[in-house]
Amino acid sequence: MTVTFEGPLPGEPYDVAVVGAGVVGAAIARALARHPRLRVALVEAQDDVGQGTSKANTAILHTGFDAVPGSLEARLVREGARLLAAYAAESGIPVERVGALLVAWDEDQLAALPRLAAKAAANDCHDTRLLDAAELYAREPHLGPGALGALHIPGESVICPWTTPLAYATQAVRHGVHLHLNCRVEQAGRRDGRHELTTTRGTLRARRLVNAAGLHADTLDRLLGHDDFTVTPRRGQLLVYDKFARPLVRHILLPVPTALGKGVLVAPTVHGNVLLGPTAEDLDDRHATGSTADGLRTLRAQGRRILPALLDEEVTAVYAGLRAATEHDDYQVRAHPGQGYVTVGGIRSTGLTSSLALADHVLGLLTETGLDPGPARDLEPVRMPNLGEAFPRPYQRPDLIAADPRYGTLVCHCERVTLGEIHDALTSTLPPRSLDGLRRRTRARAGRCQGFHCGAAVRALFEQARP
Ligand SMILES: Cc1cc2nc3c(=O)[nH]c(=O)nc-3n(C[C@H](O)[C@H](O)[C@H](O)COP(=O)(O)OP(=O)(O)OC[C@H]3O[C@@H](n4cnc5c(N)ncnc54)[C@H](O)[C@@H]3O)c2cc1C
Numbered sequence: 001m002t003v004t005f006e007g008p009l010p011g012e013p014y015d016v017a018v019v020g021a022g023v024v025g026a027a028i029a030r031a032l033a034r035h036p037r038l039r040v041a042l043v044e045a046q047d048d049v050g051q052g053t054s055k056a057n058t059a060i061l062h063t064g065f066d067a068v069p070g071s072l073e074a075r076l077v078r079e080g081a082r083l084l085a086a087y088a089a090e091s092g093i094p095v096e097r098v099g100a101l102l103v104a105w106d107e108d109q110l111a112a113l114p115r116l117a118a119k120a121a122a123n124d125c126h127d128t129r130l131l132d133a134a135e136l137y138a139r140e141p142h143l144g145p146g147a148l149g150a151l152h153i154p155g156e157s158v159i160c161p162w163t164t165p166l167a168y169a170t171q172a173v174r175h176g177v178h179l180h181l182n183c184r185v186e187q188a189g190r191r192d193g194r195h196e197l198t199t200t201r202g203t204l205r206a207r208r209l210v211n212a213a214g215l216h217a218d219t220l221d222r223l224l225g226h227d228d229f230t231v232t233p234r235r236g237q238l239l240v241y242d243k244f245a246r247p248l249v250r251h252i253l254l255p256v257p258t259a260l261g262k263g264v265l266v267a268p269t270v271h272g273n274v275l276l277g278p279t280a281e282d283l284d285d286r287h288a289t290g291s292t293a294d295g296l297r298t299l300r301a302q303g304r305r306i307l308p309a310l311l312d313e314e315v316t317a318v319y320a321g322l323r324a325a326t327e328h329d330d331y332q333v334r335a336h337p338g339q340g341y342v343t344v345g346g347i348r349s350t351g352l353t354s355s356l357a358l359a360d361h362v363l364g365l366l367t368e369t370g371l372d373p374g375p376a377r378d379l380e381p382v383r384m385p386n387l388g389e390a391f392p393r394p395y396q397r398p399d400l401i402a403a404d405p406r407y408g409t410l411v412c413h414c415e416r417v418t419l420g421e422i423h424d425a426l427t428s429t430l431p432p433r434s435l436d437g438l439r440r441r442t443r444a445r446a447g448r449c450q451g452f453h454c455g456a457a458v459r460a461l462f463e464q465a466r467p
Contacts, residue, residue, distance in 0.1 A: 001173050001174060001429060002173070002177075002178040002179065003173055003178075003179045003181070003429075003430060004178070004179070004180050004181065004183075005047060005180075005181040005182050005433060006182060006201070007201065008201065008202045009041075009180060009183070009199065009201055009202050009203070009204045010178070011205075012039075012205075013194055013205035013206055013207060014039045014040060014041045014178070014204070014205065014206040014207070015038045015039045015040065015206070015207050015208060015371070016032055016038060016039075016040045016041070016206060016207070016208040016209070016210060016366065016371070017040075017041045017043055017195065017197065017204060017206035017208070017209050017210070018032070018040065018041070018042045018043065018210040018212055019043050019185050019197075019209070019210065019211055019212060019213050019220060020043075020044065020045075020052070020211070020212035020213040020214055020216075020217075021042050021043070021044035021049040021050070021165070021169060021179065021181075022049075022050060022051075022052045022053060022054040022165060022212065022214050022351075023050060023054040023161075023164055023165040023168070023351060023352050023355045024054075024212045024214070024344055024347055024351050024355050024358055024359075025042060025044075025210070025212035025213075025344075026042065026049055026050070026165045026166075026168035026169040026172065026355075027165075027168045027355040027356050027358060027359035028210055028212055028344070028358070028359045028362050028363075029042040029168070029169065029172040029177045029179075030168040030169070030171050030172040030175075030177075030359065030379070031356075031359035031360060031362070031363045032172075032177065032363065032373070033171065033172045033175035033176060033177050033379060034175075034376045034377060034378075034379060035373035035374050035375065035376055035377075036175075036176065036374070036375070036377055037373070037374030037375065038373055038374065039176075039178075040172075040176070040177045040178070041177070041178045041179075041180060041204065041206065042169065042172060042177055042178070042179045042180070043180050043183045043185060043197070043199065043204065044179070044180065044181050044182075044183060045182070045183065045184035045185070045200075046181070046182070047181050047182050047433040047434060047437070048181065048430075048432065048433055048434065048436075048437045048440075049165050049166060049169040049179070049181075049430065050161075050162060050164075050165035050166060050169075050440070051437075052214045052215065053214050053215065053321050053322055053323065053324065053351070054161065054164075054165050054214075054351075054352065055161065055162060055321075055440060056236075056238075056289065056319050056320065056321030056322075057161055057236075057321050057349075057352055058236070058238065058265065058267060058275055058277065058278060059158055059159055059160065059161040059267075059269060059270070059275075059352070060100075060156060060157070060158055060159070060252060060265075060267065060352075060353070061081055061084060061085065061088075061095060061156070061157040061158065061159040061352070061353050062077055062081060062156065062350055062353045063077075063078070063081055063120075063123075063125045063153060063155040063156055064077035064078040064081060064123050064124075064125065064350070064353070065116075065119070065120035065123055065125040065128065065153050065155075065156075066116065066119060066120070066123075066257055066262070067123055067350075068329060068330070069119065069122040069123055071329070071330045071331075072330050072331050072333060072361075073330050073331050073350060073354065074123055075357075076331070076354040076357040076358050076361060077350045077353050077354045077357075078123060078124055078125075078357075079354075079356075079357035079360075080353050080354035080355060080356050080357035080358065081155070081353050081354075083356035083357055083360075084159070084164070084352075084353065084355065084356050085157070087167075087356060088159060088164075090381050091163075091167045091171075091381060091382050091383060091384050092163075092383050092384045092385070092386055093159065093160055093163045093164055093167055093384055094159065094160045094163070094270040094386060094387060094388020094389075094390065094391060095157050095158070095159045095160075095270070095388075096157060096158050096159075096268070096270055096388070096390050097154070097155065097156075097157045098156070098157065098158055098250065098251050098252060098268060099152060099153060099154040099155070099156055099251050099252070100152075100153045100156035100251055100252040100253070100254050101131070101136065101139065101140065101150040101151070101152055101153075101251045101252070101253055101254065102116060102150055102151040102153065102254045102255070102256055103136070103143070103147050103149075103150045103253055103254065103255065103256075103306070104147065104148045104149050104150060104256055105146060105147055105148065105255075105256075105305070106148070107148070109148070109256040110148045110149050112256055113130055113149065113150070113151045113256070114130065116128075116151055116256070116257075117130065117151055120151075120153065125153065125155060127153075127154055127155065128151055128152060128153050128154075129151070129152045129154075130149065130150075130151055130152075131149055131150045131151070131152055132149050133147060133148055133149055135150075136149060136150045139152075139250065139251065140249065140250060140251060140253065142248045142249065142307055142308075142309050142310075143253070143306070143307060144304070144305050144306055144307060144308050146305075152251075156251075156252050158252065158267060158268060158269055158270050159270060159352070160270050160271070160387050160388060161352055162387070162440035162441070163384045163385075163387055164352060164355070165355075166384065166430060166440070166441065167382050167384045168355070169430060170382050170384075170428070170429045170430055171379055171380075171381075171382045173429055173430065174380065174382070174429060175379055175380070179430070180199075180201065180204070181433070182200065182201065183199045183200060183201045183204075184199060184200045185197045185198070185199050185204075185213075185220060186198050186199060186200065187223060188209070188220065188223040188224055190339070193207075193340075194206065194207055195207070195208075195209045195340070195341070197209075207340060207371075208340045208341070208342075208366055208369060208371050209224075209339075209340065209341045209342070210341075210342045210344060210362060210366070211224070211341070211342070211343045211344060211345070212344045214324050214347070215231055215233055215286045215322055215324050216231070216286065217231060217324065217332075217343065217344065217345035217346070218230050218231045218326070218345060221343050221345060224336070224339060224341055224343075225339075226336070226343065228332060228334065228343070228345075229326040229327065229328055229332045229345055229346055230326060230327060231286070231324045231325070231326055231345070231346070232282050232283070232284075232325050232326065232327075233282075233283050233284075233285065233286050233288065233322040233323070233324070233325070234280055234281065234282050234283070234322065234323040234325040234348070234349075235278075235279065235280075235281040235283055235288060235289070235295075235320050235321070235322055235323075236277060236278025236279055236280060236281075236320060236321050236322075236323060237277055237278060237279045237281075237291045237292065237295040237296065237299065237318070237319075237320040238275055238276065238277030238278050238299075238318070238319055238320065238321075239275070239276045239277060239296065239299055239300075239303070239315050239317075239318055240269075240273050240274075240275060240315065240316045240317040240318070240319070241273055241274040241275075241276065241310060241313045241314065241315055241316065242273065242313060242314045242315070242316045242448055243272045243273060243448075244313055244314070245273070245274040245310055245313035245314075246268060246272050246273065246274055248274065248307055248309050248310055248313070249266055249267070249268055249274055249307060249310075250268075252265060252266075252267040252268070253265060253266040253267065253306055253307065255306075262349065263280075264276070264277060264278070264279070264299060264302045264303070264306075265277070265278075266303060266306050266307050266310065270387070270388040270389065270390065271387060271388065271389060271415075271443060271446070272389035273316060274310060274313075276299050276300075276302075276303040276310065277299050278320075278321070279295045279298060279299060279320075281295070282325065283322075286322065288320075288322070289319075289320045289321065289322060290320060291318045291319070291320050295320075296318065314448070316446075316447065316448055316450070317446070317450065323348045323349050324345070324346060324347055324348055325346070325348050326345065326346040326348075328346060330346070331344075331345070331346050331347055331348075331354075331358075332344075332345035332346035333345070333358070333361065333362070333365070334365075335365035335366070335368045335369055336369070337368055337369045337370065339369075340369045340370070340371070341369070342362055342365045342366055342369065344358065344362060385421055385424060385425070385441065385442070387442070387443050393416060394407040394418050394420055394421055395407065395408065395410060395416050395418050400420070404420055406418060406419040406420035406423060407419075407420035407421070408420075411444060411454055411457050411458060411461070412442075412443070412444040412445060412446075412447060412451075412454040412458065413447075413453060413454065414446075414447025414448045414449050414453075414454075415442075415443040415444065415445075415446055415447040417442045417443055417444040417454075419461075421442045421444075422438065422442055422444060422458065422461050423461075425438055425441040425442050426438070426461065426462065426465035427465070428441070431465070432462075435451075435458065435459060435462055438458065438462055444458050445458055
């Protein structure tokens with residue numbers, strides 16, 4: 001198993017290099033790992049997988065009911081949702097099929113619901129149902145006053161966004177993919193029919209190149225001579241409410257979508273919290289993941305209408321993610337056969353859901369560039385640690401505790417993370433390189449006190465495990 005984070009890169013050329021270890025690049029690397037004859041590199045600028053947009057989304061496994069029918073995004077979200085639900089069941093990624101309610105707050109929105117149901121059907125989502133106000137309030141008793149009805153989309157689910165890219169990358173690495181972290185691609189050229197990438201850790205050569213660089217996919221695309229799209233980061237700020245808020249909401253509560261996007265939602269998380277957000281702000285700065293007083297004020301005003309009691313609950317955390325929006329309405333996924341190059345750009349607000357379908361699509365495009373992937377094999381399943389509240393956590397499992405008392409020793413009391421889980425994360429195939437990485441693997445320091453109580457103990461365990 002090869003995971004590197006410093007030092008020179010292997011000199012021998014790879015068959016395929018995938019740039020960007022977000023949920024999309026990791027899914028592509030995993031798909032390539034099915035072909036044992038291929039030598040594959042997954043190259044990431046940061047010190048962990050899933051550190052870009054993939055760590056900061058609303059964590060919904062979409063049905064694709066509201067996608068533009070006939071678009072690439074619509075097809076890949078629909079296929080991806082099915083693939084990821086099955087993959088999650090196999091790998092232990094927590095998913096809860098809570099369903100969504102598209103709530104109409106005025107007559108115009110109410111009139112739009114049948115049209116949205118028809119759009120959902122055009123997207124192969126046939127089980128939606130219109131609810132009148134009484135049925136809606138029976139389902140969501142804490143909903144603010146004045147809602148007139150809703151469209152129920154039972155297939156919408158919530159998923160763990162952190163475990164997903166980690167599972168893909170773990171499986172890819174265990175099947176021979178080389179993961180090179182702290183390895184930013186700065187220049188791209190071609191020599192002797194091969195890609196020659198200048199990275200912060202030296203030169204990397206590859207016969208085929210996949211650009212899954214998220215917010216920076218257009219920059220890499222231009223280095224390869226293409227000018228097909230420009231990424232405009234669309235910031236989404238979110239508030240995370242504490243676990244006491246969880247009984248207030250049963251479904252994902254969505255507004256009726258507008259031309260500006262999906263709008264502000266209230267949603268339960270698999271970790272037992274409630275999310276309010278996201279905003280949709282087009283920015284120039286691809287690093288602007290800060291929150292603003294204005295953004296949070298806007299969210300609170302909208303949240304007060306949707307679920308008034310939520311505003312009395314305590315906020316555990318605030319975060320923001322940047323969607324890779326472009327001037328186009330669809331994903332920008334293209335093969336450039338003459339160059340042995342595939343661009344995977346503009347994967348805006350649905351990439352977590354579509355990741356596995358995108359990966360299969362990209363594998364098809366790579367074969368169009370002349371790549372012969374050779375025979376395929378089934379991958380050994382991975383079993384990820386359960387971070388979801390709807391399934392037994394280690395501290396609740398006498399069998400685990402009897403076998404290893406470290407699963408009975410709490411380190412992070414807010415999130416009930418045990419010494420055993422922290423030890424497992426620190427000795428896993430892809431151990432964290434930072435405390436934040438450890439948090440995404442275990443939830444330690446992600447709770448009410450944000451590490452005030454357990455921070456020193458967690459840090460000590462992390463430091464002890466570092467080579
Ligand atoms: C607020 C918000 C809410 C969302 N909600 C949902 C949702 O509910 N459901 C859903 O399905 N999707 C959702 N999304 C979308 C989803 O998060 C993204 O589509 C997905 O994470 C994109 O993954 P990615 O791998 O393309 O990008 P990223 O996760 O950004 O990964 C790209 C990686 O490339 C690396 N990189 C960039 N340039 C270079 C370089 N030159 N060299 C090496 N590495 C490089 C970056 O460091 C990064 O790790 C949401 C997004 C946001 C922001």
